[in-house]
Amino acid sequence: MSARLFRDSRSVASVGDLYQTSLARFAAGVCSRLKHVGMKNPYFRGKTVDDLLRYVLQNVEKYGEPVKASKGHTKEITGVVLELTNPRARLSRTESRGKLFSCIGELCWYLKGTNRTAFILHYIKAYKKFSERGVVFGGYGPRLFKPWKGVLQFENVIRLLKARPTSRQAVLQLFDAADLSKPHKDVPCTCTLQLLIRRSKLDVIVYMRSNDVITGLPHDIFCFTMLQEIAARMLSVELGTYKHCVGSLHLYDADVPKAKSFLAEGWQSTKSDMPPMPAGDPAAGIALLLKAEAAMRRGTPVNKRLLREATKNPYWADLIRLLQVHSYKRRNKRILIEEVKQKMVSPVYDTYIKRILE
DSSP: OHHHHHHHHHHHHHHHHHHHHHHHHHHHHHHHHOOOOSOSOOEEEESSHHHHHHHHHHHHHHHOEEEEETTEEEEEEEEEEEEESOTTOOOOOSTTTOOHHHHHHHHHHHHTTOOBHHHHHTTOGGGGGGEETTEETTOHHHHHHSOBTTBOHHHHHHHHHHHOTTOSOOEEEOOOGGGGSSOOSOOOSEEEEEEEEETTEEEEEEEEEEEETTTHHHHHHHHHHHHHHHHHHHHTOEEEEEEEEEEEEEEEGGGHHHHHHHHHTOOOOSOOOOOOOOSSOTHHHHHHHHHHHHHHHHTOOOOHHHHHHHHTSHHHHHHHHHHHHHHHHHTTOHHHHHHHHHHOOOGGGHHHHHHHHO
16 A cells, blocks of 8 residues: 555656646747847946946847837837936036036026027027927926916925925826827927935936937936925925936937947046035025026126125026036137136036036
8 A cells, every 4th residue: 555655646746747847848948939129127226327328328229129210210128217326416427428508508498487499499409390389399397387287386296295295196297198189399208207205305206208318318317306406405305316217218320329429438437416405495596597597598798796696605606607608608708618617616517618618
C-alpha cells in the first residue's frame, strides 16, 4: 500500500513538473515573438531641468515610435512622468536650451492674464502661427488669472488650501471639453495642475495631453514651477517636488538636430538654482515686474520710481533687469546691457547675459 502511494505521489509530482515545464516553454515562445514597443518604466527623476531633458531625449531616441501629427512627423513616447526634485533648478544651462528671456516673457504673459498675440510675439515669434484675430485661443493667462467661466481659478485654489491645507481638490483646469467644439489653431496642451500640501511643502502635479520636448517642455517646466513657488509663498509653505505627467511626449523630426546638439554638450552643472523667492505674498513684486515689462515691450523708459522701488527687493529687481537685457538686445544696445549686468544681484543669471554679449 505504501509503495503504491509513493508511486501515485511521484506520478502527481511528475504531472506538476510537466505542467510547469510546458508553461515555461509556452511563455518563452510567446516572449520570443513579442517586440519591445516601449519603456518598462517611463518615470524620470532629476535634480535639474537639464537632467530631465537629457533622460527624455535619450529615451525618445531609443524607444520613440514614429507618429505623423498635425504639426509634422514625430517620435513619441507615451505615459511619461518627469519629477523635478528641486523646482528652483528650472533653468537650462545649455547653449541650445537656455531660453531664460523667452521663459520670463511667457511667464509674464500668463501672470498678466492675457492671451493677446502681440504680447507674446515680443518674446516667442512661433506663436504667430497660432494667432486667431489677435489672440491665442489656448493661452493660459485668462484661464488662470481672469474670470474664466465665472471663476478666478488661481485665487480660488489658494483660498481653498488656506482653509483646508490637505485638500485634494485644488486643481487648476486649462484644457476644457468645449475647446474641441470647433477647430482652433491652438488648444491647451496642459490639462490640469494639482496643488497638494504635504509634509508642510507644496507639491505640484501637472498633466499634459501633449508636450514637445525641445520647445514646449523647458518653457512649461519653468513657468509651472514659478507658479508653484508663487503659490507656496502665498500659502506660507516651502517648495516640495514638481511632477510633470505627459500623455504624448514627442520630438519633431525637424528638431532632431537641436536634440543632438543638446546631447553633445554633455551633462551640465547642477548649480543652476534660481534664488528663493522672498517670503510673504509676492503680489507686490509681481505687480512691479508686470509694470516694468509693459513699458519695455512698448519701447518706453521704465519709470525711475518703479526701478527704485524694485531695488528694495533684489529677487524681483533681477527679473526686471533680465527683461531690460532682452529689450536692449533687440535694440543692439550693448553698452546698456553691460550696465545692467553690473547691477545684477544673483550670479546665477551671468551665463545668460554673457551669451548675449558674446
